[in-house]
Amino acid sequence: MHALLVIDVQNDFCPGGALAVTGGDEIVAGINAQMGHFDAVVLTQDWHPGDHSSFASVHDGKEPYDMIDMPYGAQVLWPDHCVQGSEGAAFHRLLHTDRADLIIRKGYNPAIDSYSAFFENDHETPTGLEGYFRTRGISEVTLVGLALDFCVNFSAVDAAQLGFKAHVRRDLSRAIDLNGSLDEAEKAMTGAGVKFE
Ligand code: VGL
Ligand code: ZN
Numbered sequence: 001m002h003a004l005l006v007i008d009v010q011n012d013f014c015p016g017g018a019l020a021v022t023g024g025d026e027i028v029a030g031i032n033a034q035m036g037h038f039d040a041v042v043l044t045q046d047w048h049p050g051d052h053s054s055f056a057s058v059h060d061g062k063e064p065y066d067m068i069d070m071p072y073g074a075q076v077l078w079p080d081h082c083v084q085g086s087e088g089a090a091f092h093r094l095l096h097t098d099r100a101d102l103i104i105r106k107g108y109n110p111a112i113d114s115y116s117a118f119f120e121n122d123h124e125t126p127t128g129l130e131g132y133f134r135t136r137g138i139s140e141v142t143l144v145g146l147a148l149d150f151c152v153n154f155s156a157v158d159a160a161q162l163g164f165k166a167h168v169r170r171d172l173s174r175a176i177d178l179n180g181s182l183d184e185a186e187k188a189m190t191g192a193g194v195k196f197e
Contacts, residue, residue: 048110
């Protein structure tokens with residue numbers, strides 16, 4: 001069984017959004033077109049409380065894209081984005097959300113960011129997606145979405161490390177590319193055994 005895992009195709013990651021990824025909206029039609037070719041379709045939704053610790057606005061004297069040390073490691077500070085219930089957190093209006101078997105939200109714990117669909121950024125606290133995949137007999141996952149160098153990357157590496165066959169469709173992903181993050185992400189994914197298509 002092969003799942004399509006659609007990462008964070010939300011307004012805030014599309015042009016005009018709070019953390020816009022260049023070309024983020026260009027991938028929506030292609031993702032919709034893929035949905036019928038998979039045994040399962042899972043969407044993720046970045047879903048932060050308004051005072052989330054990944055927001056620069058909650059740290060005195062910090063600006064978006066500064067780095068800080070968190071108990072679980074280095075953390076980029078982001079503009080406020082994907083606040084629970086906001087228009088920015090909603091899926092792109094053209095994404096075929098009706099086709100989704102499961103929508104998994106992440107980043108709801110104020111103290112810790114969660115790039116991966118499988119674990120929070122401590123690499124320990126599970127989201128439950130692994131169990132969902134295993135109980136549905138899914139052994140293979142194709143990842144698409146936003147952003148290639150953050151949430152797609154972390155999700156793909158975790159999928160591969162958990163033993164799922166993991167593929168990333170570059171043509172259906174777009175990157176933030178912050179201080180070499182895209183190069184680093186490509187190395188991490190390749191090193192974990194993720195296949196690019
Ligand atoms: C993401 C930064 C912060 C992503 C989410 O979806 O890649 N990036 N939150
Ligand atoms: Zn986020």
